[in-house]
Amino acid sequence: MSHRPPDPKLLSINTATVRKRWNLGEIFEGCARHGIQGVSPWRDQVQTFGLTESAKMVRDLGFVVTGYCRGGMFPGSTPEEIVAARDDNRRAVDEACELGATCLVLVVGGLPKGSKDILGARAQVRDGIGELLDYARPRNMPLAIEPLHPMYAADRACVNTTAHANDLCDELGDDGLGIALDVYHVWWDPYIHREINRAGKKRILAFHICDWLVPTRDLLLDRGMMGDGVIDIPSLRAAVEGQGYEGFHEVEIFSGQDWWERPPDEVLKTCIERHQSCC
Numbered sequence: 001m002s003h004r005p006p007d008p009k010l011l012s013i014n015t016a017t018v019r020k021r022w023n024l025g026e027i028f029e030g031c032a033r034h035g036i037q038g039v040s041p042w043r044d045q046v047q048t049f050g051l052t053e054s055a056k057m058v059r060d061l062g063f064v065v066t067g068y069c070r071g072g073m074f075p076g077s078t079p080e081e082i083v084a085a086r087d088d089n090r091r092a093v094d095e096a097c098e099l100g101a102t103c104l105v106l107v108v109g110g111l112p113k114g115s116k117d118i119l120g121a122r123a124q125v126r127d128g129i130g131e132l133l134d135y136a137r138p139r140n141m142p143l144a145i146e147p148l149h150p151m152y153a154a155d156r157a158c159v160n161t162t163a164h165a166n167d168l169c170d171e172l173g174d175d176g177l178g179i180a181l182d183v184y185h186v187w188w189d190p191y192i193h194r195e196i197n198r199a200g201k202k203r204i205l206a207f208h209i210c211d212w213l214v215p216t217r218d219l220l221l222d223r224g225m226m227g228d229g230v231i232d233i234p235s236l237r238a239a240v241e242g243q244g245y246e247g248f249h250e251v252e253i254f255s256g257q258d259w260w261e262r263p264p265d266e267v268l269k270t271c272i273e274r275h276q277s278c279c
C-alpha cells in the first residue's frame with residue numbers, strides 16, 4: 001500500500017527530542033530556523049526557561065503548541081499524595097492555557113509505591129481525570145489521555161491500550177477529553193484500528209511519531225527515528241487521518257545513546273526528511 005507523503009507543515013517537534021544539548025529557547029529558535037511550525041514542550045523545560053518567556057516565544061515565532069507534556073501521575077498511596085497530584089495537575093492546566101496548547105497530555109501514572117493493586121490504581125486514575133476535567137473544561141483545555149505501552153504499567157501509566165482510553169472517555173464524557181495516540185505505544189495492539197475508528201475525529205487530540213527499534217536496549221531512552229524500526233507509521237497515520245484528524249504529527253524521541261548525542265540541527269533535519277519519507 002502506498003501513501004502520499006504528509007504535508008510538511010504538519011510536522012511538530014516534541015521538545016524532548018532535542019532536550020539534551022539545547023535549552024527551550026534554543027529549541028524554539030532551532031525549530032523556527034528549520035521552518036517547523038509545531039512544538040510540544042515539557043513542563044520541566046518550561047519551568048527552567050520561564051513560563052512567561054516561553055509563552056512569549058511561542059507567540060512571537062507563531063508556533064502551534066500541539067500538546068503540553070505533561071499532566072497525570074494521579075495514583076497515590078496517601079490522601080496527601082493524591083491532593084498534591086491534583087494541585088499540580090491544575091497548575092499544568094493553567095500553564096497549558098498560558099502557552100495556548102491544543103491539549104494537556106496525560107501520562108496517568110502507575111502503581112503507588114509498594115502497591116500491587118493495579119485495579120485500584122486504575123480507579124484512582126479514573127477519579128483523578130474526572131476531577132481534573134471539572135477544572136479543565138471551564139478553561140477550555142482539552143485533556144489527552146496517552147495510553148502507554150504495557151511495559152510502563154507499573155511506573156508510568158496503567159492505561160495501556162487505546163480501548164482503555166476509549167472506555168475512560170465513554171465513562172467520563174468526551175467533552176474536553178480525548179486521546180493522544182503515540183505510535184510507539186500502540187503499534188503492537190491487535191485492536192488498534194478498531195479503536196482508532198471508535199475514537200473518531202473528536203477524540204484524537206494528538207498523534208505522536210517515532211519508531212520501535214529491534215532490539216530495544218533501554219525501556220525509556222531507546223526510541224528510534226521514524227524509518228529505523230518496525231512500526232508501520234503510514235498505516236497508522238492513514239487510520240487517524242481517515243477519521244478526519246487534521247492535526248500535527250509530533251516527533252517524540254527519547255534516545256539517550258543516539259539522537260540526544262547528535263547535533264540538534266542534524267536531528268531536526270533528519271526529522272524533516274523522515275517525516276516525508278517514512279510517515
Ligand code: ZN
Nearest residue numbers: 146182208252
Ligand atoms: Zn507520546
